[in-house]
């Protein structure tokens with residue numbers, strides 16, 4: 270159900286964006302007559318898409334609950350601005366306003382894709398990866414090994430809280446978008462690593478977002494949730 274809503278939300282936003290783009294092109298190329306025809310013919314398109322966009326988006330926001338990232342709220346406010354600006358822009362054939370609506374729409378589309386207001390996909394651990402862990406050799410003291418494991422789990426926890434908590438919850442049981450309870454997962458470490466790299470359905474693939482050692486760290490951390 271949630272996944273369906275997420276997919277419909279993306280489809281609706283894409284349709285809204287394409288329609289806005291189409292009308293803007295007509296306006297900017299001074300095809301006002303055609304623009305008016307399109308507007309009269311598809312008079313209901315914007316209000317319907319707008320309501321659907323807000324309804325599906327609002328529902329997704331509700332699913333996130335108190336953990337909704339700030340960018341989702343900013344998106345909501347911007348969408349509430351775009352709809353009236355767009356309506357007035359095409360009614361009054363005002364190019365500046367149409368441009369604003371268009372730019373704002375592209376902006377929130379980008380924000381949604383990147384999941385951040387500044388489009389930075391930064392992993393919270395970017396710095397840690399450039400600082401390689403010391404090699405563990407056969408004659409290392411067990412104390413050093415366990416300290417290393419502690420570092421890995423600490424790293425794993427940070428990544429978990431930054432990337433995974435929003436769907437899986439702090440304790441692994443949140444189940445947003447029907448994600449399974451991670452405390453009940455039967456996957457072993459290897460399988461979890463493979464899963465996190467590939468992602469599935471709504472769950473993003475982390476292969477290109479996180480380094481190999483970050484993925485291993487977060488996969489190891491999942492045992493701590495049990």
Ligand code: HEC
Pocket residue numbers: 428429432433434435436437445446447448449451453454455456461464465469470471472473475487488
């Ligand atoms: C956007 C939501 C979302 C995010 C973010 C997310 N997951 Fe998931 N995760 C899911 C969903 C949904 C599934 C179930 C997918 C399916 O079976 O189709 C899942 C499944 C899993 C599974 C498989 C569990 C099992 O036993 O089947 C693991 C392990 C997992 N996620 C770990 C993580 C880790 C680690 C992160 C962060 C690096 C993460 N997830 C981020 C939504 C998410």
